[in-house]
Amino acid sequence: MLRSNFLRLCQRTFSTKRSGGSAQSTNHEARDRTGPRGRVGKRLGVEILTEQQERERRRIKTLERKALKEKVKNEKESGLRKSRTGKVIGGKKLQMRVFKVKSSTVAEMVRNLRARGRAKLQRAETKLRKRV
Incomplete structure (x- = not known):
């Protein structure tokens, strides 16, 4: 031991x-x-970095962050990324980001909503079906 x-x-x-x-x-x-x-x-x-290395690392990080921002913006414009925020489903206020909605993803989303009770789940299902 x-x-x-x-x-x-x-x-x-x-x-x-x-x-x-x-x-x-x-x-x-x-x-x-x-x-x-x-x-x-x-x-x-701990790895001790020189100031130059530190700056370089920071620069790379900011570049990556900007690239990601740009990517998200492009996705939003091309309609790949749709955000639906704050819809109440099955008694829960959810923030959903939907990528290319297909019926299967809807079913998955509903399954993932740990809805309290069967009735709420069914209500959520109909809500989602109406929307898609």
């Missing part, structure tokens, strides 16, 4: 991937910089 705990602690401290034993840190870099909220062991493996 003690041995396994010790091993676990080692693994946590030197955040390496289990297989292959490569000393490559897992995707906790983001958490490393969050200070005490991250796992204490993980913070031992």
Whole structure:
């Protein structure tokens, strides 16, 4: 028991991937910089970035964010992404984003609405059917 705990602690401290034993840190870099909220062991493996690297990383992140925004905008314009917000279905106010509505997705959505009671579910079904 003690041995396994010790091993676990080692693994946590030197955040390496289990297989292959490569000393490559897992995707906790983001958490490393969050200070005490991250796992204490993980913070031992903090990668120290130069200011230039830091700037570069930030620049890439903003570019990615802009690209995603652009993509969403294009989808909205081309009608691929329709957002329907705040419709009350089965007693729940839902925010739904519908991609290319087909009857199957409607059925799935209804199934996923954990509607309280059978009657509410049926009401939700008719509402959705009317809309599509």
